[in-house]
Amino acid sequence: MSWRSTASAFMVIALTACNGSPAATERPSVAPGTTPGPSRAHSATSGPTPSPLPAVGDLTSANGVVVFATGNTFDGQGQLFTIWPDGSHRHLVAPDRIAHFALSPDAQRVVIEGAVTAVVGLDGSSYRALELTDIALGTEFFLWSSGGDRLIFRGTDEADPTRTGLYSIRAGDPNDLVNLAPGLGPLAVAPTGESILAFGDVVAREGHRDVANLFIVTGSGAFRRVNPEGTAILIEPGFGSAASWSPDGRYIAFAAFDTADDRDWEQSRSALYVADAAGTSVQRITGPEVGAGPTVRWSPRSEWVATTGTTGASGGIEEIWLVHPDGTEPHVITALAAPGTCCPEWSPDGTRLLGARLTVFDLDGMEIGRLASDPVSADGYVWVAPS
Numbered sequence: 001m002s003w004r005s006t007a008s009a010f011m012v013i014a015l016t017a018c019n020g021s022p023a024a025t026e027r028p029s030v031a032p033g034t035t036p037g038p039s040r041a042h043s044a045t046s047g048p049t050p051s052p053l054p055a056v057g058d059l060t061s062a063n064g065v066v067v068f069a070t071g072n073t074f075d076g077q078g079q080l081f082t083i084w085p086d087g088s089h090r091h092l093v094a095p096d097r098i099a100h101f102a103l104s105p106d107a108q109r110v111v112i113e114g115a116v117t118a119v120v121g122l123d124g125s126s127y128r129a130l131e132l133t134d135i136a137l138g139t140e141f142f143l144w145s146s147g148g149d150r151l152i153f154r155g156t157d158e159a160d161p162t163r164t165g166l167y168s169i170r171a172g173d174p175n176d177l178v179n180l181a182p183g184l185g186p187l188a189v190a191p192t193g194e195s196i197l198a199f200g201d202v203v204a205r206e207g208h209r210d211v212a213n214l215f216i217v218t219g220s221g222a223f224r225r226v227n228p229e230g231t232a233i234l235i236e237p238g239f240g241s242a243a244s245w246s247p248d249g250r251y252i253a254f255a256a257f258d259t260a261d262d263r264d265w266e267q268s269r270s271a272l273y274v275a276d277a278a279g280t281s282v283q284r285i286t287g288p289e290v291g292a293g294p295t296v297r298w299s300p301r302s303e304w305v306a307t308t309g310t311t312g313a314s315g316g317i318e319e320i321w322l323v324h325p326d327g328t329e330p331h332v333i334t335a336l337a338a339p340g341t342c343c344p345e346w347s348p349d350g351t352r353l354l355g356a357r358l359t360v361f362d363l364d365g366m367e368i369g370r371l372a373s374d375p376v377s378a379d380g381y382v383w384v385a386p387s
Contacts (some may be wrong), residue, residue: 031224064348066371067110068358069098069150069380080112082122085347085360085383087371094120094127102142107384111151111171117153119171130174133279137163137177143186144171144192154185166198187241192249193278194218197226199235199242202279210235214243214254216279226279231256234270242270243325244298244305250277251325253296253305257288272296272307274325285327295343297338298325300351304363306353318342320355322363333365348385 063085069078080093080101098114103122104244111119111130117139119129132139138156145152150168157163165183170176184198199212214233217223226243227233233242233256243254255270272286285305295308302325309321309332320342323330334355345354353361358371358381 013360015339016055021284030344037143049219049292060124064356064383064385065107065285066354066381066383067101067103067384068372069091069107070372078114079111081188081189081372085371087369090372091124093122093124094118100140100142101380102144103104103382104144104148105146107146109148109171111144113139113142117142117250117283132169132177133175134177136160137167139167141185141187143189146189147299151184152180155179181217184217187243187280188245190245190249190277191247195251197243197245197252197254198223202235203232211259216277218278224279226252226275226282227254227256228282230259232259233257242296244296246302246325247300248302250279251275251298252279253285255296255307257277272305272323274305274327286330294387297344297346298347299346301350306346308344310344318362320353322364333363334361345381345383347383354381354383 016130017172038060040185046191062190066085067080068081068083079095080098081090082093083090084335096112096114096116096118098112100113102111104110107122109119109121109126116129117131118127136157136159138154138158140156143152144150149171151171152166152168154325155163155165162182163179166186167179168178168180169336173244181198184200184206187197187199189196196217198215198217199210201213201217203212211232212235213227215223216226233254235242242256243252244280247250252275254275256273256274258283258302271284271288273282273284275282298304298308299306304322305325307321307323308318319331319332320334321330333353342356346352347354352368353363354371355361360371362368
């Protein structure tokens with residue numbers, strides 16, 4: 001089967017897979033590619049007013065629930081929990097030791113990957129192991145289809161690398177295995193369901209990190225490299241995604257580094273870029289001085305792009321940075337409140353950020369609270385609104 005036919009099959013089955021992002025509510029405040037106007041003063045009132053954290057028994061739909069993995073997911077030793085954003089109502093989802101998890105579109109089920117790959121209800125019910133009949137095929141980077149009936153993943157075969165690529169299985173029937181596209185791994189699906197971001201052309205590997213290119217694949221099966229020539233993206237399992245769709249699906253934000261300087265990727269000295277949904281127009285919005293890391297998150301209202309930054313000024317310590325999608329007002333928010341915080345995740349209403357160690361910040365970097373005291377995997381958390 002040709003690339004285009006397999007890519008088309010992939011689109012039919014998978015391209016509206018849920019990536020955990022809320023639905024779009026507004027267009028970006030300043031469209032990428034336009035001439036920035038005067039810099040806007042940054043203040044706590046520059047966006048929606050944060051609502052107070054809920055009391056026990058008073059969880060609102062705007063505050064949602066946090067799903068997180070404790071321990072070290074690098075070594076497949078995490079455990080999955082849910083917790084309310086006020087730090088109460090902590091619940092063990094499954095006792096399995098895991099390396100990765102992905103929520104279903106309705107946030108009622110989760111696929112967990114570790115020693116065993118399984119689907120389980122978020123309340124811990126209906127546990128079902130997924131055992132492929134193709135025992136030679138390894139699995140990683142799971143996503144859900146938009147209807148929640150199929151699981152999309154990257155399959156790997158060390159004995160036959162030509163088999164590595166995108167696959168899908170029916171969530172209720174792991175024997176229903178479909179080879180979708182060769183050589184790619186999924187990163188994020190467009191909110192519109194029309195395109196998918198994927199990584200491929202892995203040119204280097206160091207430990208768990210891959211140096212690769214970023215591609216956008218459309219419903220017709222066409223695909224295009226997005227990152228500029230002379231750059232590459234860094235894929236670090238356990239540190240989120242290096243690319244993120246805007247909530248309306250019109251733009252892509254991603255971190256890429258200069259491949260001519262080995263120090264750029266060894267020290268995570270990436271710049272941030274914004275591209276249109278077709279991948280035809282790409283604009284750099286920060287330089288490598290921000291040191292954008294492999295975590296990029298577009299805010300629910302499209303006002304900000306959040307990333308992990310590592311600058312010389314910070315002594316190489318990871319911080320959470322915010323920048324408008326037109327490149328204005330790049331600034332670090334966690335340097336004083338919580339140095340060493342990485343891997344931002346937005347609250348559903350876009351008024352807070354959740355960082356490593358499950359610390360909650362407002363958009364001025366003021367620490368609001370910490371949801372748990374035990375070690376938490378670097379990006380092993382997601383903040384979702386109840387369905």
